[in-house]
Amino acid sequence: MCNNCNLNIDAEQTDEFGQKLLEIVNHSSLSLMMSIGHRARLFDIMSEMEHASSSEIAEKTSLNERYVREWLGAMVTGGIIQYDPALKTYFLPAEHAALLTRAAGSNNFATTMQWFSVLGSVEDKIVDCFREGGGVPYTEFSRFHEVMAEESYNSVVCGLFEYILPLVPGLEEKLKAGIDVLDIGCGSGLALIEMAAAYPESRFKGYDFSQESIGRAKQTAEERGITNVFFQVQDVSQMNAANSFDLITAFDVIHDQANPAQVLSEVNAALRTGGTFLMQDIAASSNVEMNISNPLGPMFYTISTMHCMTVSLAQGGAGLGTCWGKELACQMLKEAGFNDIDVHELPHDIMNYFYIMTKT
Template identity: 30%
Template sequence: MNAEEYKTKLSDYFYGSCAGISVALAKQTGLLDVFYATNSPLTISEIAERNNSKDRYIKELLGSLVSAGVVEISDDSTQFHVPEEHKKHLQEYSVLCAFPTAFAERFNALTECFKKDGPYGINYSQSTSVCKLIGENKNCEGIIENQLLPAVPGLKEKLDSGIDVLELGCNTGLVLIGLATRFPKSRFLGGDVVETSIETGRDMASSLNLKNIEFEVLDIMDLPTDFSDKYDWCFVQDVIHDLPKPDKGLSELYRCLKRGQVFSMIECTVPGSMAQHANNLHACYYYTASTFMCLPSSFQQADSAAAGAMWGADNVRKALYKAGFKIINETVSESDEFITHFVCQK
């Protein structure tokens, strides 16, 4: 890469970040919801009225979105719309575009963590907006249909008949609520260390009148003694690499599972070395998310594992074997090659 190409790349990152933060603001203010709710082009005044917003701010933000090609505009610059075929992708990526705003909340605290005499890490409970975005970013139906049910032999039939299920690090429990809704004969417990996430999960379950699901504040590395040999299926999603002591968390999960039953671990498994991912923006996202979120969570003290999201498939396998699990199969996500579902047995 010559100097001019390098300059262009950095310029693209800067301008792209401007577009991304504008999409995040449009999501947060409800502007995008106005476009999702109509197939017809709208004027600035119509958009502002439907969104209960000031015309002037709507106009300026639309300028950014139009310039970035996110929103389309009429030739006379009076009407705006998002084509129907674009809306699904805008809904997905508007959540992702909001992640830098959550990263920014941690920016100063993370800066201190870099210092030799600074703190080691940051708890998720210190910036709950990160947890909210992680929950929003989960395609619950896709996870259930494409990652969980097909990969575990006989799981759907067991859930239909009624089993005890435990998810730890469940955040707001969106995936667990999806399962509880679909399989009313099974019993579900979701646990997380962030109390506000658990409260949100309880509220959502209550609003749906679900009687087969509960949420508790639980520490995966120190679970109640009466959880031993209690559950027919346990699962975690992007959790183990966040733990200061992954081995302890996996040992606790092993203890909770009934003999012969299955544990599902959906985990980041970016293949290869850092050099192999040079100029790969997909890998850049994972390294960035790990720097701001995963590493600070997993690096709480000097003897922490400090795994982070990029710890790699080989280390995942070693940790599972060390805890006593037998890996039955591994399934790489169809939508993200950096995510693998490890199906294990006690």
């Protein structure tokens, strides 16, 4: 007997859901192909070409024609690239290039597509965690720091001077005069290096617990000849840096921490009176019902399951997850000693809220 048979099933609803699943299959496939298109610089180079054959594209990109041709097939059938069957040529419309190339900056969706292959590399380990608990540590994620650096460049560096720093009244003048700045969870240090280059009178420090990321940051700063920035491997829950900084930033960092409450308390203690804490974190609610209408809701919960929550749990941490949300974030900031909390949304970044707190 079929336990799943139900004579009351609405055939039309089943068909509609089947169509949705079919779209998911195709869109999931396209995400992998778009990641390859980004990494192989196919989008960047095609954006500079007119209608071209697969051989011409392969020659221009110095890639294997057979692979390029198959990739183009996915892009054409997926509606990403246009195809002329009479001439057998391919073309990337400018309107699509505006959202798929490195020149697009913070609008480059192709950068984000890389996450799905990165996260897929730990699927077996995540399934084990579903059965046994625990988490998957950072070290298990192939290319994580490389992709995170690109993502940070798009969401932080591209809007740093135009949108983010102006959120704090008078901050630019202080940076020009010279203040002490700390970026916690600095990763490869791209935002901090740009600030150090723009404000040579200020002193900048970057803390991260990843030796690989700190190594990248030091190398970049050295190559650019920037001497007013210092990077250090550091557990930011144990900074012990009372009254040391005038500005502390945390870009997409807090919800990954093993002990986020302790980190926020350390940040409050490390700020001088009148100093500012600028925190970027995911634009979501703490309540799942409020995230149903969020256009990035499924992605946020997926990244949380596959990375943000699990890396915290791997350290025996709180496992806040990507969607810890504005409500819990504000509550934890108040518990850490921050009273006046301003939350902003910026036009260049649909993924994050920006929290501004001044220590009184």
